[in-house]
Amino acid sequence: MSDFDYDLFIIGAGSGGVRASRIASSHGARVAVAEEYRVGGTCVIRGCVPKKMLVYGSMFAEELSHAGNYGWTIEGKSFDWKVLRDFVNADVDRLEGLYGKTLENNRVEKYLERATVTGPNSVKLASGKEITAKYILVAVGGWPAMPDIPGVEHCISSNEVFHLEEQPKRLLVVGGGYIAMEFAGVFNALGSEVTVINRSETILRGYDRGVVERLSEIAQARGIQFKLNANIRSVTKQADGSLLADLGGETIEADQILIATGRKPNTAGLGLETAGIKLGVKGEVPVDQYNRTSCPSIYAVGDVTDRVQLTPVAIREGHAFADTVFGNKPRIVEYDHIPSAVFSQPPLAGVGLTEEQARREYPNVKVYKSDFRPMKNLFSPNAERGLYRMIVDEDTNKVLGIHMVGPEAPEILQVAAIAVKAGLTKADFDATVALHPSMAEELVLLN
Numbered sequence: 001m002s003d004f005d006y007d008l009f010i011i012g013a014g015s016g017g018v019r020a021s022r023i024a025s026s027h028g029a030r031v032a033v034a035e036e037y038r039v040g041g042t043c044v045i046r047g048c049v050p051k052k053m054l055v056y057g058s059m060f061a062e063e064l065s066h067a068g069n070y071g072w073t074i075e076g077k078s079f080d081w082k083v084l085r086d087f088v089n090a091d092v093d094r095l096e097g098l099y100g101k102t103l104e105n106n107r108v109e110k111y112l113e114r115a116t117v118t119g120p121n122s123v124k125l126a127s128g129k130e131i132t133a134k135y136i137l138v139a140v141g142g143w144p145a146m147p148d149i150p151g152v153e154h155c156i157s158s159n160e161v162f163h164l165e166e167q168p169k170r171l172l173v174v175g176g177g178y179i180a181m182e183f184a185g186v187f188n189a190l191g192s193e194v195t196v197i198n199r200s201e202t203i204l205r206g207y208d209r210g211v212v213e214r215l216s217e218i219a220q221a222r223g224i225q226f227k228l229n230a231n232i233r234s235v236t237k238q239a240d241g242s243l244l245a246d247l248g249g250e251t252i253e254a255d256q257i258l259i260a261t262g263r264k265p266n267t268a269g270l271g272l273e274t275a276g277i278k279l280g281v282k283g284e285v286p287v288d289q290y291n292r293t294s295c296p297s298i299y300a301v302g303d304v305t306d307r308v309q310l311t312p313v314a315i316r317e318g319h320a321f322a323d324t325v326f327g328n329k330p331r332i333v334e335y336d337h338i339p340s341a342v343f344s345q346p347p348l349a350g351v352g353l354t355e356e357q358a359r360r361e362y363p364n365v366k367v368y369k370s371d372f373r374p375m376k377n378l379f380s381p382n383a384e385r386g387l388y389r390m391i392v393d394e395d396t397n398k399v400l401g402i403h404m405v406g407p408e409a410p411e412i413l414q415v416a417a418i419a420v421k422a423g424l425t426k427a428d429f430d431a432t433v434a435l436h437p438s439m440a441e442e443l444v445l446l447n
């Protein structure tokens with residue numbers, strides 16, 4: 001019998017923590033997890049899942065506006081934010097229940113309260129209970145980074161956007177990353193007046209410039225206003241309840257201001273210093289490739305480590321940790337060729353090197369592209385064109401990256417990512433017969 005209460009104590013029941021708990025338990029470990037808010041974490045409770053449902057809900061606007069040319073008359077159509085919001089939140093409740101069941105089915109004990117580290121092998125719960133464990137896994141995720149400006153308390157983050165009492169008539173979005181572009185798309189489609197302000201000229205930094213520029217043109221044509229090289233200085237609440245954002249020399253009135261300027265690791269007050277762990281500059285927990293901190297009994301996975309802030313990555317890290325420490329199968333996560341997508345409207349997705357990155361690493365790079373009007377748009381007033389770009393090393397013919405913007409881009413890219421990860425060549429794509437008529441066929445017809 002071990003001297004510890006548990007073999008593994010996990011702080012945070014999000015994507016990484018839940019996966020690690022289940023796998024460690026399957027390897028025979030006695031596992032407990034503490035969660036201070038709701039089981040499921042950012043992705044399930046206030047991120048990927050409810051966001052995607054809002055995207056689906058908002059896309060009906062476009063479908064309905066196209067329906068006329070396809071022969072449909074829809075009388076009296078209207079949209080009720082509260083119906084969509086409540087449906088989404090009810091499904092989040094359902095998923096939270098399923099995640100709780102997963103823990104139970106895998107004999108993982110859960111403590112629904114905050115836990116802090118008190119030493120290399122001990123934690124303390126908010127209720128005062130002290131618990132010892134042979135290993136501790138920190139999987140507390142991240143939290144929206146709010147700017148330190150007067151009036152920030154009147155603004156919302158992506159945490160609150162799912163619970164708004166009313167749909168804002170005017171929404172100001174601060175930031176030009178994933179969250180900014182996704183919610184700008186949702187509320188624009190739902191009929192809100194949306195303005196995005198970003199501190200630089202570059203939105204969606206890290207994505208291929210060609211596809212980002214196309215998205216930006218489409219977003220503007222759909223009515224989203226952009227103010228680039230702009231920053232918010234302060235926010236005042238006016239007598240009628242509306243908000244006034246001061247950009248320094250210019251003001252913008254809005255009903256809600258969504259701050260989406262990144263997320264920071266959730267380590268404040270977590271007590272990691274009691275185990276000798278020094279946090280990084282952003283508050284992240286530094287780890288090695290086995291997710292091990294500087295304290296041999298403490299590991300960390302997911303957003304709290306500030307490596308790649310994506311759910312499937314946190315899940316892989318949690319799984320690899322559990323296999324390594326409890327399954328006698330040391331494993332590391334590969335961080336190359338991680339596909340990712342922005343669920344903007346239309347969505348954008350990419351895998352591998354962008355053109356800019358490829359040109360820095362390879363002497364001879366060729367970019368193949370397809371710039372096409374999706375068939376779905378032909379019957380509609382919508383003249384939007386999709387754009388696929390394939391980045392190829394001319395010397396080896398190897399596909400280094402694929403980047404796309406257009407309907408269903410993430411669905412198509414996931415499959416294309418297998419080919420890029422496998423190191424296939426442009427000739428392999430060309431040798432594949434097109435599936436006609438589809439948008440995906442553009443990938444094997446590129447020139």
Ligand code: NDP
Nearest residue numbers: 175176177178179180199200205260261262263309341342
């Ligand atoms: P992002 O890192 O994607 O974007 C942050 C944006 O805010 C950038 O435009 C950035 O500009 C700007 N910014 C950063 N700091 C400041 C500042 N101090 N003042 C003004 N502007 C600033 O963050 P998000 O909040 O959108 O999302 C957080 C993370 O969550 C993402 O990185 C992603 O990993 C994950 N996520 C993934 C999604 C998906 O997979 N579809 C969806 C939503 C979130 P600059 O580029 O100049 O730094």
